[in-house]
Amino acid sequence: MNRTLLVAFLRQRFTSPMRVGLLLIVTVFPLGAAILANDLAPLAGPASAIALILSAGAIGQDVSSGTLQLLLVRPVSRPSVLLHRWLASVIAAVGITLVLLLLATLALLAHKTQPNALDLVRMVLEAACSAAGSAAVMVMLSTLVGGIGDVGLFVAAMIVTQMFSGLAMLEHWGALARACNEVQGVLSPQLSWAWILHGTPPSWFAITSWASTVTLALAVGIARFNRRELSYAAG
Amino acid sequence: MPAIVVENLVKTYARGLGRVTALAGVSLTFEPGETVGIIGPNGAGKTTLLGCLLGFLRPDSGKLSIEGRAVDDLGVRAATGYLPERLVLDRWMSGIAFMHYHHALAGLPEATRERDCRELLDRVGLDREAGFRRVGRYSRGMLQRLALAQALLGNPRFLYLDEPISGVDPAGIVTFREILSGLSAHGATVIINSHQLAEVERVCHRVVFVKQGKVEAMDTTRAGASHARVLRVRLSTEQPVPATDRLAAIAADAGATFRGWTAPDARFAVADDAGATRLLAALLAAGVAVTEASPEEGRLERLFTGAPAPPAGSAA
Numbered sequence: 001m002n003r004t005l006l007v008a009f010l011r012q013r014f015t016s017p018m019r020v021g022l023l024l025i026v027t028v029f030p031l032g033a034a035i036l037a038n039d040l041a042p043l044a045g046p047a048s049a050i051a052l053i054l055s056a057g058a059i060g061q062d063v064s065s066g067t068l069q070l071l072l073v074r075p076v077s078r079p080s081v082l083l084h085r086w087l088a089s090v091i092a093a094v095g096i097t098l099v100l101l102l103l104a105t106l107a108l109l110a111h112k113t114q115p116n117a118l119d120l121v122r123m124v125l126e127a128a129c130s131a132a133g134s135a136a137v138m139v140m141l142s143t144l145v146g147g148i149g150d151v152g153l154f155v156a157a158m159i160v161t162q163m164f165s166g167l168a169m170l171e172h173w174g175a176l177a178r179a180c181n182e183v184q185g186v187l188s189p190q191l192s193w194a195w196i197l198h199g200t201p202p203s204w205f206a207i208t209s210w211a212s213t214v215t216l217a218l219a220v221g222i223a224r225f226n227r228r229e230l231s232y233a234a235g
Numbered sequence: 236m237p238a239i240v241v242e243n244l245v246k247t248y249a250r251g252l253g254r255v256t257a258l259a260g261v262s263l264t265f266e267p268g269e270t271v272g273i274i275g276p277n278g279a280g281k282t283t284l285l286g287c288l289l290g291f292l293r294p295d296s297g298k299l300s301i302e303g304r305a306v307d308d309l310g311v312r313a314a315t316g317y318l319p320e321r322l323v324l325d326r327w328m329s330g331i332a333f334m335h336y337h338h339a340l341a342g343l344p345e346a347t348r349e350r351d352c353r354e355l356l357d358r359v360g361l362d363r364e365a366g367f368r369r370v371g372r373y374s375r376g377m378l379q380r381l382a383l384a385q386a387l388l389g390n391p392r393f394l395y396l397d398e399p400i401s402g403v404d405p406a407g408i409v410t411f412r413e414i415l416s417g418l419s420a421h422g423a424t425v426i427i428n429s430h431q432l433a434e435v436e437r438v439c440h441r442v443v444f445v446k447q448g449k450v451e452a453m454d455t456t457r458a459g460a461s462h463a464r465v466l467r468v469r470l471s472t473e474q475p476v477p478a479t480d481r482l483a484a485i486a487a488d489a490g491a492t493f494r495g496w497t498a499p500d501a502r503f504a505v506a507d508d509a510g511a512t513r514l515l516a517a518l519l520a521a522g523v524a525v526t527e528a529s530p531e532e533g534r535l536e537r538l539f540t541g542a543p544a545p546p547a548g549s550a551a
Contacts, residue, residue, distance in 0.1 A: 004339040008325075015327040066323035069291060070385070074340035075313040229293060231286035 002076065005084035010092055013054050022053045027100055034104040038113050040123060043104055047097040047127035048134040048188060055089035055138040057148035058082075059225055064146040069230050079222045086132075086139045086218060093131035098124065118197055125193040129210060133189025136214045140221035143228065157187055189213040236303075237264035238393065238424040239288065244297035246283050246448075257283040259448035260297070267392075270415060270425040272435035275445035281428045282320070284445065285395055288426070289317060301393060313342060316391030320398045320428070322378040326371035330361060330381050333370055337385045355384040360410055375402035387414065394418060394425045400434055412438055465494060465531040466511050468501045471524035482523075489517035502531065 013019055026049040033042035059082060062068035071081065101123060108115050141150035161183045168177035191210040195202050246258040257280045265271055273281045286292035287299060290307035301311045325333055334352035343351065356366050359380040365373075373381065379402050386394060400408050415438050418425055429435050435442055444452040470476050476498075477485075483493035486503050491514040494502040505511045511528070518525050 004336065008336055012325065012327060066319065066321050067325055069289075069319055070317065070324070070337070071340065072291070073289060073312060073315055073317040074337065075309040075342055076340060077309065227293075229286075230291035231282060 001087075002080065002084055005076065005081060006088045006091070009058075009085050009088045010054075013088075013092070019053055023050060023096070026050060026053065027096060031100050031104060034100075035107040038108060038111050040101065040104055040108070040115055040119065043097070043100050044123060044126065046100060047093050048130040048190070050096050051089050051093040051131035051135040052138055052154070054092050055086065055135040056142070056151050058085040058089065058139045058142045059221075060142040060144075060146045060150055061148055063228065063230060072230065078225050082139060082143070082221055082225050083218065086135050086221075089135040089139070090128070090132045093135065094124070094128045097127040097131070116197075122193045122196055125196075126191065129191040129193075130188070133191075133210060133214050133217075136217040136221070137187055137189065140217040140224070143221045143224040154187065157183070161187070185209070186213055186217075189217075238267045238269075238302060239263075239265040239426075240298070240300045241284075241288070242298040244284070244287060244299065245295045246280075246287060246292060247295055256448050258287070258294070258297075261445070261448070261450055263443060263450065265424045265426065267424055268419055268422045269441060270419050270427065270439045272427045272429060272439035272442040273445060274429065274432060274435060274442055275451075279445045280448040281445050282397065283448075285397060285426070285428050289315070289395060311393070313389070314392040316386035316388065316394040318379075318382045318386040318394075318396045318399055320401070322375070322382050324370050324378060324382065326369065328370055329367050330356065330370060330373070330377075331366035333381065334366075334385060334388070338388055341389045343389050351388065352384075355387055356381075358387070358410070358414065359384045360407060376404055376407060379403050380407060383411070383414070387418075390418075390421065390423070392423050394423055395428075396425065397428045398431075399427060399429065400431055408434070464505050464507070464511070466491075466503045466505050466514065467529055467531045468503060468515070468518065468525055469527035470499055470501060471526050472499050474524040477521075477523055481521075485517050485521050485523070486514060489514040 026046050030042040030046050034040055059068070062071070068081075072078065101120060105115050105120065138150055138154065141153045142148075144150070145153060161180050164176060165180035165184075167173070168180060189210050191206060192203075241261055241263040244258050244261040245256070247254040247256050259280075261280070261284060273284065275281050283292060287294050288301075288306060290312075299306050301308070304311050325336070328336060331352060334356065335348055338348050338352055339345070353363075353366070356362075361377065361380050361384065365377060370378070370381065379399070383396075383399065386396070400411055403411065415425060419440075427435060427439060442454050443450055444454070476496075479493065479496055482496070482501055486493040490506065490510055492504040494504050496502075503514055505514055515525065515528055
């Protein structure tokens, strides 16, 4: 593992005021809700949003600015750069989620509420999986367009999927509703770990689906990044 | 064995419905220890050639190899330095942090990181205070120096410099010349893409003139071929100027060759600096009123504009 690539990417992300502002928005409100409700449930969502914010423009932004050229003259491969940026986003998203869960747990304990240890483990694992999935999709999208155009692609895909999903519900088109569900699953891959609470066997289908989506997103991202031309003369 | 081989390189870009040819079958070799200038008008294909050599662009056809390996071989990259024309550096880092970052990326030993980076910053003329300043607050000249310092990390064997002295003050240009001279002596192959023709002529051994995606001409510069030096000697017009036969005879006695006369300048081909000194001593000893002598400038400008060379001889 190349620690330099991980640290440099995270430092770049956390020195962006806009990104830090967005991170505050997606973390402070769920934390406040969890404390007020005396329940950890509101903290189930932020990991995916944190990963999206951190990984947005992971490749495209540096391609557009030109800073990636100097990096790629060094003895680091393009797949390595992409995978380290994905990994850095996941590590940071999980780290921030852990801090949120810790703060919320302390608040619950102060209110004499004992959180379920297994439920905490489940939340951490689900946060890690959703962060890994969202970051993989966003990194893949960032190899397709310059700047933070990946955010636009992601939002547009979500809106279109939601519209078709609504249409499918109104018209009772089962096939379209199923297709929309699948697309949403690809755009925001998640994996439930609730089985550890119930003592039931894990769903290997769900695990395989999540893992294949993440792998596919990263593979497409690597293939696209490898073919991407970097000189400004390329237009 | 050449350090870098370019064979029949073709590169086109998609533009609208068609394609534009940037490189139309370029073939070149670059030797170890050679400093080569690539010159040509805007849009000639210079940056595209550099992009292909650095692995940023994929050629349509042709062959590129560096010490027999592919351009994107990680071993080649470990021995490569690059100074881009567009100085888009990581603005959020300090100068020294930027150097540390590239030192680590280059896979150089951590134990020597601080020392190596400080030495290089000193070498390009950036002091300690500048090292702690954020890159976003650097002037154009400071950015150029910092980019040069990072390009020199690890003593690269292949150095690509895109407009290296753009925005640099005279002191920086002198530093740049000294650094290039040292690199060449250590066997590094340096490729310079520049519009600063006088500087290219001064520091390069060879120059490649690219036009419309093709190598139009290759020429040895003053620095690369001592035998091709031409000395322009200005004679006083207040005294009678010797006949051209007389000037030719004095030059021949001093081991030089008389190349022509265009009032008030006489042109002589000399072997080297010592030859120039002998010629000037002979002219003065013969009573010729010399007011000024300088190496001939403008050979590259003529190459660039396609203007003919000055006549080899003419009447006095």
